[in-house]
Amino acid sequence: MSTSTKKEAARQRIAAKRAAEAAARAAEQRRRRTVVGGVVAAVVVVVAVVVAIVVQTGRTSTAADAASPGNLSAGGNGYTFSVGTGPVTVDVYEDFQCPNCKAFEDAAGSTLEQLQQSGAVTIVYHGMAFLDSSRNDDYSTRALNAAAVVASDAGTAAYQQFHDLLYANQPDEQTGSGLTDDQLVSYAEQAGATGEDVATDIRDLVYGDWVKDATDQASKDGVTGTPTVFVDGTQLSDLSADGLRTAVEDAAG
């Protein structure tokens, strides 16, 4: 082998080695970039999640000593009002802004109250407020707060009467702007809540936090939509007057 050929071979070896080294360096750089990028991404995700949890927890928390209305169901969960003493319990989950609840009240509300008056059922009202909007000026919350004020001031029969008045005069969910506080105060008076603090308590949302907790409690009960009706613990699927009457008769045995 000639000297020049040996030199040529050596040069090629060196060039190949350098190319391999450069490739390794580039690979190492890519690897480092990937690691840095991955770490940065993980940190960004963790920070975003933690911030979201902290902020949203703050927005949903209610005062531990939130004001509770009087005349709540004895032995209940603290968020219900009971009317009647009948052996069959009818739990009604409703939102005062919910059009399907109005449909249920129009169809079966009077039947339910007759069953209660005849001593067949106890009605347990579970108020919920999840249809607040800027358009209706948070009507769901204002209405349930007002109903709690009425029950607190004048008892659960007055709650029932106020409840019926609000469904009879329900503003449209899509186009309505909710009843005003003045209207709520006037219906409260009609229902018999005439205490001197009634108007103030309605306007000041004195049970605002209780309303939030009541809505959360209903969700924990497995109820996420309205109206939901349970007859002695069994969910009523036929929400007509006949469906209700049949279910109550079956439950009474």
Add this chain to the structure above:
Amino acid sequence: MRSDEVRPWLATAARLLLGGVLVVAGALKFPDPAAAVRAVRAYQLLPEPLVAPVAFGLPAVEVVVGLALLAGVLVRAAAVATAVLMVVFLVGIVSAWARGLQIDCGCFGGGGQVAAGETRYLSETLRDTALLLVALALARWPHSRLALASRLEPATP
């Protein structure tokens, strides 16, 4: 146009689709945190202590992953994360369907119960399956146009 010229633009379209859907879906869950909690609880899958953290944290993940896709940063990782999110959502929806729950998926805020016959499980499942397939394709071919970090992405053969 040749396929190797079209493919990066398809990847860009996939990024914008997935990123847009995730950012919108995540952002819509922020205004009403109490409703987000109720929507997650309605699936009846998580123990109560986990409900609120998931309701608040998951939208944040959606927004971050969505923004990464829109900007074109860490596209492959974001596409894989999107696929994982879609699998999680599909598990939730299909299990609710199988258990006969009457709920809205809450995918774009809201959520909770709907009247019988008003559930949209089939369309929700088809939509998330389609998005899952797009995300998997993007994870396989993440090289795209108009990506902020396109120089950092290793060229895909």
